[in-house]
Amino acid sequence: MSKVAIITGSGAGLGKGIAQQLAKDGFKVVLQDINEDSLKETEKEFKNDGYEVASVAGDVSKKDDHEKFVKTAVDNFGQLDVYVNNAGIDIVAPFLETTEEQMNKIFAINVNGVMFGTQAAARQFIDQGSKGKVINACSIAGHESYEMLGAYSATKHAVKSLTHSASKELAKDNITVNAYCPGVAKTEMWDRIDAEMVKYNDDMEPGDAFKEFSGAISLGRYQEPQDVANLVSFLASEKADYITGQAIVTDGGLVYR
Ligand SMILES: NC(=O)C1=CN([C@@H]2O[C@H](COP(=O)(O)OP(=O)(O)OC[C@H]3O[C@@H](n4cnc5c(N)ncnc54)[C@H](O)[C@@H]3O)[C@@H](O)[C@H]2O)C=CC1
Numbered sequence: 001m002s003k004v005a006i007i008t009g010s011g012a013g014l015g016k017g018i019a020q021q022l023a024k025d026g027f028k029v030v031l032q033d034i035n036e037d038s039l040k041e042t043e044k045e046f047k048n049d050g051y052e053v054a055s056v057a058g059d060v061s062k063k064d065d066h067e068k069f070v071k072t073a074v075d076n077f078g079q080l081d082v083y084v085n086n087a088g089i090d091i092v093a094p095f096l097e098t099t100e101e102q103m104n105k106i107f108a109i110n111v112n113g114v115m116f117g118t119q120a121a122a123r124q125f126i127d128q129g130s131k132g133k134v135i136n137a138c139s140i141a142g143h144e145s146y147e148m149l150g151a152y153s154a155t156k157h158a159v160k161s162l163t164h165s166a167s168k169e170l171a172k173d174n175i176t177v178n179a180y181c182p183g184v185a186k187t188e189m190w191d192r193i194d195a196e197m198v199k200y201n202d203d204m205e206p207g208d209a210f211k212e213f214s215g216a217i218s219l220g221r222y223q224e225p226q227d228v229a230n231l232v233s234f235l236a237s238e239k240a241d242y243i244t245g246q247a248i249v250t251d252g253g254l255v256y257r
């Protein structure tokens with residue numbers, strides 16, 4: 001029987017690439033996003049491609065919304081096997097200028113979202129009496145802390161920590177919890193980071209921040225969503241059954257851990 005995966009923040013960017021790969025792998029997929037337009041557009045595209053797909057809008061920072069995402073999977077496809085906590089936001093700001101509002105927002109989405117998603121998924125796996133996999137979006141910024149990305153880096157270190165602790169507590173229920181740590185992928189997130197970094201540096205032109213970060217990649221090219229999707233595809237597969245509590249870097253050679 002086909003397995004069922006939920007991917008948060010999959011209306012666009014890396015989440016969409018991950019959902020496409022899991023659908024190709026034979027998963028029935030539940031797309032989720034806060035942006036209803038891109039969500040509907042992506043769902044239409046998946047249907048045209050012949051994938052079994054459902055969608056649900058919502059905000060990952062809200063605990064109850066994750067119950068709704070799980071219910072969508074169960075109502076449409078009868079079960080849940082994989083939960084990808086992919087949705088995340090960035091904030092670019094000098095350390096001394098980062099506001100309370102920015103801190104609360106980025107932690108609510110990037111950290112609380114992962115906590116609540118893991119809880120909702122694990123409860124469903126336990127109720128089903130099946131094994132399950134939680135896969136979290138971390139980052140190279142979960143291993144290395146970057147200037148101008150202090151708040152963001154802190155959230156990704158927290159995601160790594162939640163991945164470790166959840167994997168320890170949930171192992172007895174046959175639930176694995178891992179994280180993927182992308183490097184520099186050209187999505188809307190990096191378009192925003194580049195634009196913001198330029199604003200804070202008179203010597204920089206649009207595109208320079210992206211060039212500087214991606215120029216340091218050993219393999220000589222920036223990351224595509226497919227590069228990230230390949231790792232998540234593996235982590236979602238039975239081949240990864242014996243891996244848990246890991247935050248695995250996929251960055252073309254940038255951060256060495
Ligand atoms: N792009 C990159 O180079 C890297 C990205 N990452 C992480 O990968 C994940 C995906 O990143 P990208 O695709 O690049 O970002 P993106 O900004 O291009 O796309 C994120 C998607 O999540 C959705 N979203 C935002 N807030 C949401 C919320 N509260 N609830 C539900 N959906 C929400 C957006 O509408 C969007 O469709 C994020 O967690 C990010 O931190 C990690 C390392 C590098």
Ligand SMILES: CC(=O)C(C)=O
Nearest residue numbers: 139140141182183189
């Ligand atoms: C955007 C991101 O995750 C970085 C810079 O690592």
